[in-house]
Amino acid sequence: MGNKITDLKFDDKNFNKGTQYGKSLMEKSLSKFGAGRSILIDKNNKIIAGNKTTENFGELGLENVQIVDTDGKTLIAVRRNDIDLDTPEGREFALADNQTAKVNIDFDFDVLQDELDSQVIEEWGIDVGVLLDEKFGEEFSLKDGDKEPFQQMTFTLADEQAEQIKNAIADIKTTDEYKYAETMGNENSNGNAIYLIIMQWAEQRK
Amino acid sequence: MGRAKEIIVKVIPSKIANKFVKKNHYSGKVVPNSTLHFGCFLDGKMHGVMSYGTSMQKSSIIGLVKPCLWNEMLELNRMAFDDYLPKYSESRCIAISIRLLKKNTPHIKWLLSYADGCQCGDGTIYRASGFKLVGLKENKTMLRMPNGKIMADKTLNNSNYKKIGQSSGYWKKNGAKPIEGNQLRYIYLIDKTCKITVPILPFSKIDEMGAGMYKGKKITLAERKE
Numbered sequence: 522m523g524n525k526i527t528d529l530k531f532d533d534k535n536f537n538k539g540t541q542y543g544k545s546l547m548e549k550s551l552s553k554f555g556a557g558r559s560i561l562i563d564k565n566n567k568i569i570a571g572n573k574t575t576e577n578f579g580e581l582g583l584e585n586v587q588i589v590d591t592d593g594k595t596l597i598a599v600r601r602n603d604i605d606l607d608t609p610e611g612r613e614f615a616l617a618d619n620q621t622a623k624v625n626i627d628f629d630f631d632v633l634q635d636e637l638d639s640q641v642i643e644e645w646g647i648d649v650g651v652l653l654d655e656k657f658g659e660e661f662s663l664k665d666g667d668k669e670p671f672q673q674m675t676f677t678l679a680d681e682q683a684e685q686i687k688n689a690i691a692d693i694k695t696t697d698e699y700k701y702a703e704t705m706g707n708e709n710s711n712g713n714a715i716y717l718i719i720m721q722w723a724e725q726r727k
Numbered sequence: 728m729g730r731a732k733e734i735i736v737k738v739i740p741s742k743i744a745n746k747f748v749k750k751n752h753y754s755g756k757v758v759p760n761s762t763l764h765f766g767c768f769l770d771g772k773m774h775g776v777m778s779y780g781t782s783m784q785k786s787s788i789i790g791l792v793k794p795c796l797w798n799e800m801l802e803l804n805r806m807a808f809d810d811y812l813p814k815y816s817e818s819r820c821i822a823i824s825i826r827l828l829k830k831n832t833p834h835i836k837w838l839l840s841y842a843d844g845c846q847c848g849d850g851t852i853y854r855a856s857g858f859k860l861v862g863l864k865e866n867k868t869m870l871r872m873p874n875g876k877i878m879a880d881k882t883l884n885n886s887n888y889k890k891i892g893q894s895s896g897y898w899k900k901n902g903a904k905p906i907e908g909n910q911l912r913y914i915y916l917i918d919k920t921c922k923i924t925v926p927i928l929p930f931s932k933i934d935e936m937g938a939g940m941y942k943g944k945k946i947t948l949a950e951r952k953e
Contacts, residue, residue: 630772650772650773651739651743651747651766651772651773652771652772652773653735653737653768653771653772653773657737657738657739657766658737658738659736659737659738659827659830659831660738660831661738661763661827661831661832662831662832663762663763663798663801663831663832663834663835664798665798665799665832665834666796666797666798666834667796667797667798668796668797668798677886
């Protein structure tokens, strides 16, 4: 039993706004080749994919719809028994179908974000950008004043050298000299230990 | 000014800023020193980012303005805007960011920024925003590598590259060449009582040096005014 286009319901939250150029190509394709691949509807006849195709199909005065019920476990193939792919017409039809689909996509990011989480949208390769959010403010703080009188120094050491230095640091930390050493406000114990070792070395060279 | 007046500037997290900069800045790279990021929004969506932070070689530049303590200057490290934003957006956003800096961090006395006159531009937006030109020199530090990639010599001189024997010295001997063009240095005094300690160059110097560039194309300032 055939259906009419009026049996279908458009998606009032269609993510695809379509494009002017896409519309013109779709009209050209439908006029020249007729309907190609199928559209997709849900159990309530609401259009999941193919809102623009249906719209243009109707605008061209075409109205017949053949609904095929399926549960997703069968691939529905639309056979055009008047077309041979291996002819110039068939090849042009293939091009028209693909190019029309490509250029007629223009996502409505507002609707997309109202309906789906950003994470889900990004999973499908769509960069929605950054929306102005209340969490973005105008207040911030930055460090004030002069440079702190402390420095971090980085050295590259052979494993054996590093081991010796670690041992020397551990050793000196057990001494009274370390306990009463001048730290100049530095609270880094390894830094203070290395400084004391160097001072002791300098003292020996006098 | 047109629609640029409608732009809203907000503080945004570095994760969001960096993603945008990588996508929209001509270098495709972020500056790790950036600590303060502003997002520029128009029609409810972000179309630009300005990243401020400390300078790479702060010890050598801190004396460019006096008096100034260590934490009293910032560098505008990155500006990345997409094509959606209208004319004058950059200078409008810089002006708003300076206003926010004055309000939140009144200790910041001046701003530094560089214009890449090799690949991008000679700093039209900085001049339009009231920055002073304080440096103009032929590029010797941005290198075109034998594989066509652009790299800064200071990147090649970090320990990761040195460790594997691929410092800038190595690459300069093996086909890396400085890209043609100039680097321009600009300063904006937020605290007008401070003094710039180096000569301020007239903008006409840009044409004298043949350093004019706009959107990656060599063009003099005079030609742009015509």
